[in-house]
Amino acid sequence: MKPFTRLDGTAAPLMDKGKPMSNVDTDMIIPKQFLKTTERTGLAKGLFYELKTRADGSEDPNFVLNQPQYAKASILIAGDNFGCGSSREHAPWALADQGITCIIAPSFADIFHNNCYKNGILPVRLPVEVCEKLAAEAGGSNHVFSVDLEGQTVTTPAGEVFSFEVDPGRKSNLIAGLDEIGASLTAAAEIDRFEDQRRMATPWLVPVH
Structure with missing residues (x-):
């Protein structure tokens, strides 16, 4: 993974009836017909497919990510309960493939x-009223927000700063660009030493292969 320290990027407001869209489920993020691959690339074409595509297969110009000013958005602003539904990991894969x-x-x-x-x-939790404020500002003429993971802040184009909480372990892993396996491998020497000591202390235990 790429390290995440600070992100200065375009924020796209995912809206429904003038409010950040709530209960965006994983089938909405990436419909089931795009789940046949185990590759993490090429999934952006299926991201929000039913929202961004008309019945005839053409792009809906009203969908936020189809609009030129948001085409390269790296930040998405939404409502409550984002990512509900089935546990498909293709959902974050598709978002990442889009550049979000x-x-x-x-x-x-x-x-x-x-x-x-x-x-x-990085999933950032902020109060409903703050998300509504951010979405409204992202819908204006300046869409560039700053997300500082080290400082745990979101800064709007107007200069307002909002703080967010994040688990310290997850924060350090994102900053280092490590997933759970990568984080475990940073202790590879200690793991090897433990296994060597265990083999010496309990030679009658034969590893199962």
Whole structure:
């Protein structure tokens, strides 16, 4: 994974009836017909497919990520319960393939929230009223926000700063660009030493292969 320290990027507001869209489930993020691959690339074409595509297969110009000013967005602003539904890891894969590496919402489904950290995406929880404010500002003429993971802040184009909480372990892994396996491998020498000592202390235990 790429290290995540500070992100200065375009924020796209995912809206529904004038409010950040709530209960965005994983089937909405990446429909089931795009789940046949185990590759993490090429999934951006299926991201929000039913929202961004008309019945005739053409792009819907009203969908936020189809609009030129948001085409390269790296931050997504949404409503409550983002990532609910099935536990498909293709959802964060598709977002990452699109270039989105930070999602700001009041709350996230637990499994999706965990999967984000495993795939280099920072999920930022902020209060509903703050998310509404951020979405409104992202819909203006300046869409560039700053997300500072080390300082745990989101700064708007107007210069307002909002603080967020993040688990210290997950924070350090994102800053280092490590998933759970990568984090475990940083202790490879200690693991090898433990296994050597265990083999010497209990030689009658034969590893099962």
